[in-house]
Amino acid sequence: MRCGTDLPVSYFEDDLELWREQAEFAEDPGMFVLPLAPDHLHKANISGGSPYGIRLPDACADGLFVAEVAMPFVDYLNRVFSHGGFPGHPTSPEAWRIRRSLAEGMLPL
DSSP: BBSSSSSBBHHHHHHHHHHHHHHHHHOOOOOOOEEEEOOHHHTTSSEEEEOEEEEESSOSSSSSSSSSEEHHHHHHHHHHHHHTOOOOOOOOOOHHHHHHHHHHHOOOO
């Protein structure tokens, strides 16, 4: 079975199984985070930290998105949309102009 990426679901199942094995021996293993995207450093082609993802299991209607800061997923999407789809820090006045243009008229979810 395949999910919405080019990776087979078994890739993520392997990730979960590895977490379960490590959690067995950890004092406080934390929650499993299903990876969704590389962190901002990896996106800049720099070896970075853990990927961004959704904490699982989560019984909330709005799952917890884990990045530099954890926040409800819909809040994260609203932040991304308000920045024109690019939530990182712009590096030039032109980047700011493009972001403002892309975000213009976007309504929060």
